[in-house]
Amino acid sequence: MAQLILGQLLNGAIVGTLYGIIALGVSLTFGITGIVNFALGVFMMLGAYAAWYLTDTLHAPYPLAVAGAVALVAAAGWIADQLLFRFTRNDLVNGLLVSIGLIAALEGTALLAWTSTPKEMHHILPGVFFALGLVVPKMKLTVFAILLVAIALTQLALTRTWMGRAAYAYAQNAEAAQLMGVHTGRLQTGVMVYSTALAGFGGALYASLYSLEPTLGSLYVLKAVEAAILAGIGSIAGALVGGIILGVTEGVGSIYLPLAFRDAYGLIFLVAVLLFKPSGLFGGRR
Amino acid sequence: MGMRRSAALIAAAALAALPAGGAVAQEVVKIGQIEAQTGPLATYGWMGYQGVKMAVDEINRAGGFTVAGKKYRLEQISPDTRANPQEALIQLKQLLENDKVRFVFGPFLTNVFNGIEPYATQNNGKFLLMGGATAMHGMLGKPNHDYLLRTWNWDAGQSGFGQLLVDYLKKQGAKKVAMLFQNDAFGKVAVDIYSPIFKQAGIELQVELFEPGTKDFSAPLAKLGAGKPDYLFPGYTDAVLYDIVRQATETGLFSRFFLVRGSLAPGLKNKEAIDDYIAYLPKYFEEAEKKEPKVKAFVAAYKAFFKTSDFPYDQAPLCSSSCYDHVYMLVEAMKRAGTVDDVAKIKKELMSMTYSGLWNIRYDSTGEAVFDFDVVHMKKGGVVTATHVQPK
Amino acid sequence: MRTLAWAVVAALFALLPLAVHSDVVLTVLVFACLQGMLAASFNLIFGFTGQLSMFHAAAFGIAAYATHLSMEHLQVSFWIGTLLAACLVAVLSLIVGSICFRFRLREFYFAVVTLAFSEMARLLILNWNSVTNGSLGINLQEKPTVWWPGAGVVKLDGTVPWYYVALAGLALTLLVCHRLVHSWMGRCFAAIRLNDALGDALGINVFRYKLAAFMVGSVIAAVTGSLYAYYLGSIEPGFLSVDQSLAIVAMVLLGGRRSVAAPVFGAFLLTALPHVIHFPAEVRSIVYGAILIATILLLPRGIYGTVSAVLRRG
Numbered sequence: 001m002a003q004l005i006l007g008q009l010l011n012g013a014i015v016g017t018l019y020g021i022i023a024l025g026v027s028l029t030f031g032i033t034g035i036v037n038f039a040l041g042v043f044m045m046l047g048a049y050a051a052w053y054l055t056d057t058l059h060a061p062y063p064l065a066v067a068g069a070v071a072l073v074a075a076a077g078w079i080a081d082q083l084l085f086r087f088t089r090n091d092l093v094n095g096l097l098v099s100i101g102l103i104a105a106l107e108g109t110a111l112l113a114w115t116s117t118p119k120e121m122h123h124i125l126p127g128v129f130f131a132l133g134l135v136v137p138k139m140k141l142t143v144f145a146i147l148l149v150a151i152a153l154t155q156l157a158l159t160r161t162w163m164g165r166a167a168y169a170y171a172q173n174a175e176a177a178q179l180m181g182v183h184t185g186r187l188q189t190g191v192m193v194y195s196t197a198l199a200g201f202g203g204a205l206y207a208s209l210y211s212l213e214p215t216l217g218s219l220y221v222l223k224a225v226e227a228a229i230l231a232g233i234g235s236i237a238g239a240l241v242g243g244i245i246l247g248v249t250e251g252v253g254s255i256y257l258p259l260a261f262r263d264a265y266g267l268i269f270l271v272a273v274l275l276f277k278p279s280g281l282f283g284g285r286r
Numbered sequence: 287m288g289m290r291r292s293a294a295l296i297a298a299a300a301l302a303a304l305p306a307g308g309a310v311a312q313e314v315v316k317i318g319q320i321e322a323q324t325g326p327l328a329t330y331g332w333m334g335y336q337g338v339k340m341a342v343d344e345i346n347r348a349g350g351f352t353v354a355g356k357k358y359r360l361e362q363i364s365p366d367t368r369a370n371p372q373e374a375l376i377q378l379k380q381l382l383e384n385d386k387v388r389f390v391f392g393p394f395l396t397n398v399f400n401g402i403e404p405y406a407t408q409n410n411g412k413f414l415l416m417g418g419a420t421a422m423h424g425m426l427g428k429p430n431h432d433y434l435l436r437t438w439n440w441d442a443g444q445s446g447f448g449q450l451l452v453d454y455l456k457k458q459g460a461k462k463v464a465m466l467f468q469n470d471a472f473g474k475v476a477v478d479i480y481s482p483i484f485k486q487a488g489i490e491l492q493v494e495l496f497e498p499g500t501k502d503f504s505a506p507l508a509k510l511g512a513g514k515p516d517y518l519f520p521g522y523t524d525a526v527l528y529d530i531v532r533q534a535t536e537t538g539l540f541s542r543f544f545l546v547r548g549s550l551a552p553g554l555k556n557k558e559a560i561d562d563y564i565a566y567l568p569k570y571f572e573e574a575e576k577k578e579p580k581v582k583a584f585v586a587a588y589k590a591f592f593k594t595s596d597f598p599y600d601q602a603p604l605c606s607s608s609c610y611d612h613v614y615m616l617v618e619a620m621k622r623a624g625t626v627d628d629v630a631k632i633k634k635e636l637m638s639m640t641y642s643g644l645w646n647i648r649y650d651s652t653g654e655a656v657f658d659f660d661v662v663h664m665k666k667g668g669v670v671t672a673t674h675v676q677p678k
Numbered sequence: 679m680r681t682l683a684w685a686v687v688a689a690l691f692a693l694l695p696l697a698v699h700s701d702v703v704l705t706v707l708v709f710a711c712l713q714g715m716l717a718a719s720f721n722l723i724f725g726f727t728g729q730l731s732m733f734h735a736a737a738f739g740i741a742a743y744a745t746h747l748s749m750e751h752l753q754v755s756f757w758i759g760t761l762l763a764a765c766l767v768a769v770l771s772l773i774v775g776s777i778c779f780r781f782r783l784r785e786f787y788f789a790v791v792t793l794a795f796s797e798m799a800r801l802l803i804l805n806w807n808s809v810t811n812g813s814l815g816i817n818l819q820e821k822p823t824v825w826w827p828g829a830g831v832v833k834l835d836g837t838v839p840w841y842y843v844a845l846a847g848l849a850l851t852l853l854v855c856h857r858l859v860h861s862w863m864g865r866c867f868a869a870i871r872l873n874d875a876l877g878d879a880l881g882i883n884v885f886r887y888k889l890a891a892f893m894v895g896s897v898i899a900a901v902t903g904s905l906y907a908y909y910l911g912s913i914e915p916g917f918l919s920v921d922q923s924l925a926i927v928a929m930v931l932l933g934g935r936r937s938v939a940a941p942v943f944g945a946f947l948l949t950a951l952p953h954v955i956h957f958p959a960e961v962r963s964i965v966y967g968a969i970l971i972a973t974i975l976l977l978p979r980g981i982y983g984t985v986s987a988v989l990r991r992g
Contacts, residue, residue: 004508011504036786087975092786093730094974097931100924101970108324108963116328117601118525120532120555128536137536210501211528215325219499222920229790254505260469260495260805262505267794274787275777324963366962371910372709376953379702397914400815404911421814469804470813497801 007134008251014140016240016247017147021202022224023231023239024151025195030233031171032191035088035095036225039080040199041217042106047073047203048212049110052121055207062124062208069204070197077196081189089188103218110214118211125208143205148240150201155236167191226270232280242281245269312350315626316361317342317613318381318390320417322369322398329523330394330418333601335364337609338391340591351617354624360613367393371401378402388413388629389616391608394438396421396471406433414629418607420475426652433629435636436654437607441546442479445656445677448546451566452483454661455517455544458562462490463544464515466506466530469495472522476546480519500526503533511539517562522547524600528555535559549600550662550670557668568606569644570660570672571599580644584610606657611643646676691845695838702953704837710949711844712906715851717929717941719898722855724927725935726864727891728871730785732793732923733774734899737767739917740799741900742907743810746818756822760904767900768893775892779885793920800918815914822908840909847905848942851898855938858894863887932973934980943982 022040029037047069054065080102088095125139158164166187170177178184206216223246231242246266253265273281319338321331342360345351350359363385367374374393381387390413393399399419406415410430418438425431441448455463463484467473477493484491492513494506507530510518518540520530527545531552534540536559543553545565550572553563574581585597605611619635620626640648645657658676665671695704716738723731744763748754754762774795778788803810810816821833834840858864907913916922925948933944957965977984 004512007508008505011502015502015504084971084975094978096730097927097974098971100928101967101974103967104970105964105967108961108967111324111963112961116324116332117598118528120528123532123555128538135536135538137533211525213525216501219501225790229787251505255509258805259506259509260497261801262500263497264798264801267797271777271791271794274791278787365956369916371912371914373952375910376702376705376709379705380953383701396813397815397912397916400817400912400914401910403817421817471815474807474813 003133004255005252006132008255009248010134010136011140012248012251013244014136014144014247015251016227016244017144017151018202018206018243019220019223019227019246020240020243021147021151021198022220023227023243024154024236025198026221026224026228027231027233027235027239028167028191028198029195030228032167033085033095033188034090035085035092036099037085037192037195038096038099038221038225039102039106040195040224041219041221042103042110043073043077043196043199043217044203044206044220045110045212045214045217046076046106047200048207048216049114049119049203050200051204051207052119052212055121055124056119066201066204070200073200073203074193074197077193077200078189080196081192085192086189107214114212114214116213118213120211121207123208137209139208143209146205147202150198151236151240154198158236163187163190223266226266230270230273230280232282235280235282238280238282245281312357312359313626314361315358315620316363316381316385316387316389317616318378318385318387319362319364319608320367320374320377320381320390320392320398320402321364321608322393322395323364323366325369327369327395327523329525329601330604330607331366331392333598333604334391334394334608336588336592336598337605337611338362338364338613340588341610341613343591344587345613345617351621353620353626358626360617363387367395367398369395369398371398374398375402375405378405382409382413388627390415390417391437391612392417394418394607407431409433411630414633416608416612420472423654426654432633434653435633435649437612439606439655439657439659439677441476442483445650447566447659447675447677448479448483450675451544451546451564451661452480452487452489455564456487456489458564460489460516460542460544462492462513462515463517463519464510464513464540465491465493465519466503466510467493467495467519467521468498468523468526470498476522480546496521501529503530504537507534507537507539511537515540517542517544517564519544519546520548524548524551527552531556531560531563549603550664551600553664554668557664557666560664561666563662563664565662565664567660567662567672568603568657570662570670571597571602573670573672574660578644584644606645606659607655611641611645611647614643615639615641615647688849692842695841701837704841706950706953708837708840708844708909710946711841711848712902712909713926713929713949714848714942714945715844715902716899716926717933717945718848718851718855718938719895719902720926721930721935721938721941722858722898723891723895724930725941726859726868726871727888728785729888729892730789730792730927731892731895732789732920733771733796733892733896734926735920735922736792736796736799736918737771737896737899738903738906738922739803739913739915740770741767741903742913742917743803743816744900745904746816746907746913747809749820756820756904756908760901763904764897764900768897771893771896772889775889779888779892793923796918796923797920800915803918804915810915813915815912818908818911818913820908834908843905844909847902851902852938852942854894854898858891859938863890928970930980931970932980934983934986936979936983937986940980940982940986944980947981 025040050069050072051065054060054068055062084098088098125142127138129136129138129141158168166182170182170187227242227246228239231238249265249269250262254262321334322328323331339362342362346359350357365377381390396419399421407430410433413433415433416435416437422434422436423440426434426436440446467476473495481491492510494510496506518534520527527548535556541561543563550565553560575585588597619632622635623631625631637649640646647655647657650656656677661673661675663671720734723729741763744766745759748759748762778791804812821835823831823833826832929944929948930941932947934940979987
């Protein structure tokens with residue numbers, strides 16, 4: 001039994017970081033542009049398909065494929081921002097609805113391009129690690145490490161770089177930040193692009209672990225939003241922790257309770273948290 | 287004299303100018319298809335659409351077909367239900383009332399079938415519905431359901447392949463099986479069908495159902511693995527099989543798999559980690575292509591028709607239901623019945639014939655399809671043996 | 679003037695079956711009316727009090743199951759069954775609403791919490807096989823009956839009778855929404871929509887009015903669910919899915935949020951369009967997405983809203 005729980009704790013943490021990186025994108029987008037970008041799920045999907053295509057069809061080495069995927073998705077994110085999201089700043093409802101439209105359009109395009117037949121990338125790093133009687137696939141652990149690094153780097157960027165601190169300042173007090181010379185428009189576009197890049201990055205890594213289909217993003221973005229809210233919008237480390245909590249709750253919950261309700265456990269936890277601390281576990285600024 | 291001769295010449299010239307068989311436009315027999323072409327379970331609808339398209343085109347290019355002295359060609363009408371019963375109902379009404387269609391292929395999805403069933407039953411006698419939905423099984427033979435034919439074979443029952451597969455499994459020495467299925471219509475039915483079969487065979491069965499859309503199976507696999515089963519019996523679409531088989535082999539707790547749906551591909555992808563991968567396949571196309579001329583021709587024709595060098599080996603087995611063969615079988619039945627309109631007569635012919643195309647298909651007394659299939663056994667390293675089974 | 683125009687529209691719709699004999703068209707209209715009821719009642723919560731409720735589809739689906747179950751186990755008629763289902767949904771929405779509004783959850787959190795409840799309800803229905811038959815859904819054999827002068831008790835069977843039922847349902851829904859919005863309650867809604875705090879400052883019991891709108895909207899959705907299930911002849915857990923909720927949002931968006939009738943226009947459009955324009959499946963998703971985006975960016979008041987604004991100006 002202990003083995004089972006330990007295994008699910010670890011797996012939950014790993015799965016949670018994938019939720020976490022999207023949650024990070026969700027959190028950043030909400031903090032700076034005032035909308036919840038559900039379309040991050042399709043950007044994740046595009047990143048996954050791009051990585052798969054680059055690796056399996058064009059035979060690029062995987063790291064290069066990931067970089068390529070991120071670049072492509074970031075570009076797509078920039079286009080989406082210029083054409084669509086630029087007009088829905090701070091408009092939660094419209095932003096939500098534009099996201100829905102974008103999701104339908106991009107999923108349809110993916111379906112057209114690749115059909116609903118699942119695609120699977122060739123296994124990049126086959127094999128497993130043994131530790132403490134637990135079995136962890138090597139690639140999964142690698143992805144875990146990479147995601148943690150990415151999130152840590154984001155945290156660093158936000159606190160050390162000028163752009164990052166400008167973002168923080170803006171999130172705190174938009175007017176003051178503007179008066180201090182922060183170019184709002186560029187900042188918002190930058191955050192948009194960065195969060196779609198994060199989603200694409202998550203997707204590219206996802207592709208090395210699971211099979212692909214055009215609707216893969218919808219589950220993840222929902223979990224990501226849950227995680228972001230759980231943690232509290234605006235907290236970077238919080239997005240990661242929120243994701244991990246969600247992943248672990250689902251995994252451990254499924255051991256004791258019926259598996260069929262797996263999605264509910266995270267939701268119940270979320271509702272409970274929101275009722276007692278609406279700003280989330282780590283939130284407090286907004 | 288000169289006038290009459292000219293007249294005769296003109297008449298002769300006019301007669302000669304008439305087209306040989308008479309200038310009658312070919313009449314059309316329409317085949318409707320209501321399937322989900324988008325969405326998570328779209329693979330079935332997709333393959334059905336591809337197969338029917340090919341068959342219709344082939345028959346038309348060959349000049350159509352003749353029934354009771356008249357020439358006909360086919361037309362395919364395939365709206366996308368998006369797995370939504372409301373859409374499907376309106377589409378079926380359009381097919382029957384606006385397009386005057388008498389033959390409808392599909393649906394594969396149970397929720398869609400449930401939505402159209404009342405209307406279909408009201409129109410009993412006006413058309414034939416030939417689909418693979420699980421829920422159809424219970425409706426066959428009920429009063430006012432003469433319109434119904436189920437084109438997918440049933441796991442249980444006399445001609446069912448489930449029993450056969452479990453027997454095969456028992457011979458491999460299986461004592462305990464872990465079943466991991468989607469919590470949806472077919473998943474539920476699969477548990478209901480296979481539980482008694484396994485029980486009778488004296489094999490212990492542990493069941494876990496997961497929410498459709500799941501990608502990470504760590505928890506259920508850990509749970510099932512704790513029971514140390516001999517075989518894993520995983521869900522029924524490739525979309526989940528790729529992930530389940532991969533993750534299962536990674537845990538090290540599972541090296542033997544037993545499938546009643548899905549393709550060989552997930553097994554091949556993980557062939558070094560798998561000891562046994564036993565699957566029911568309507569047809570193991572990779573081998574059938576080499577052994578059966580009709581299959582070889584079909585594969586070549588598919589590539590030419592859809593202008594691709596890739597043949598969908600994984601999805602092609604799904605063409606055993608409401609697909610290519612069924613178009614030809616229908617045309618044959620129309621010919622034998624001598625009518626394209628009298629659906630009762632046509633159904634009678636369908637029920638009394640065995641059609642040999644890619645598959646040998648016949649309908650049992652309730653109207654459910656029985657066709658030949660392959661039991662495929664892959665061993666470690668990817669060596670595949672296929673046993674062809676022709677049910678009685 | 680307005681009332682006369684509406685009376686004419688109502689009369690036209692009522693007389694439609696005499697001129698139109700196509701079962702297909704009438705079926706589309708039945709569904710359009712029912713979706714219209716969903717859209718209008720959703721807008722009561724969304725457009726008028728500014729709350730994005732993801733509970734609407736759940737109310738719709740739960741009521742369908744509840745009606746069937748009460749007819750089966752309590753041997754009541756369809757109408758009593760629907761009443762019971764509506765009461766159940768009223769209680770559920772009271773609970774959910776109280777939790778959300780009492781804790782002053784902001785707009786977006788409200789959406790997430792209602793989504794959470796909706797998903798939990800769906801999972802419960804999906805897995806409670808003994809009661810709901812789970813993923814296989816339920817085939818409804820019984821038909822509702824009405825007492826008709828001259829004919830006695832008749833079964834509601836066939837498209838034309840259902841057309842009138844759906845039309846009546848829609849008319850009733852619009853009437854209820856209209857009265858509510860134009861009452862003093864409605865003015866409170868408007869204040870709340872604009873600014874919660876302002877509403878509070880004006881002495882409006884924000885909580886009570888948000889809850890009222892939420893409950894009324896959800897109850898109408900419940901009645902719609904009952905009608906829809908018995909018209910279609912089957913129920914499935916998919917009635918409560920997120921997709922269903924989003925479809926309702928899209929209808930309101932397309933039609934418009936600021937008037938009572940606007941969402942109905944969106945409902946009619948989205949119900950009929952797939953059957954008028956035939957696109958290959960994947961292309962349809964793309965077109966749908968494009969329409970949605972275009973409407974939001976170019977016509978923020980929705981199609982109906984923009985048209986009526988233009989007409990009013992001109």
